[in-house]
Amino acid sequence: MTMHWNGDVPIYIQLYQQVIQRILDGNIKEGEALPSVRKVAAEYQLNPVTVSKAYQMLQDGQYVEKQRGKGLFVKSGAPHSILEKERASFLCTEWPLILQKISRLKLSVEELTRTSKENQ
Incomplete structure (x- = not known):
């Protein structure tokens, strides 16, 4: 591999x-x-x-x-501990940046959910 x-x-x-x-x-x-x-x-x-x-x-x-x-x-x-740590890290570091980008692009919740469902 x-x-x-x-x-x-x-x-x-x-x-x-x-x-x-x-x-x-x-x-x-x-x-x-x-x-x-x-x-x-x-x-x-x-x-x-x-x-x-x-x-x-x-x-x-x-x-x-x-x-x-x-x-x-x-x-x-360990899986539970890792999940908790990864969630906290995501919410503190990545999510604020994602929210800023969503806001900057003026995306609505409907657009995001529709696009999400189309890509599944």
Whole structure:
């Protein structure tokens, strides 16, 4: 599998965000093991240190826990914790910018919902 990395954001952060998204989407479930550092490094052709940094961020956020000799596992309650954090982040940083753009473009709620339904 080939991954296209954004040159403006460190790869370890992008990898961290990808794991967060996979947990939120239910592709990695509570209690499930993350792929090993070596496996991810080989699959994406990354330095293992890069993968380790991303995994350390997941441990620092208390979303995964290390089980000695087995690897990293998604902690119970991690999807809920991630969802709460991501919602708060969205509402504080992204949503105000979206609202400004909607206002600047003079879009109505009806236009937004109609367009949203057409694109589903």
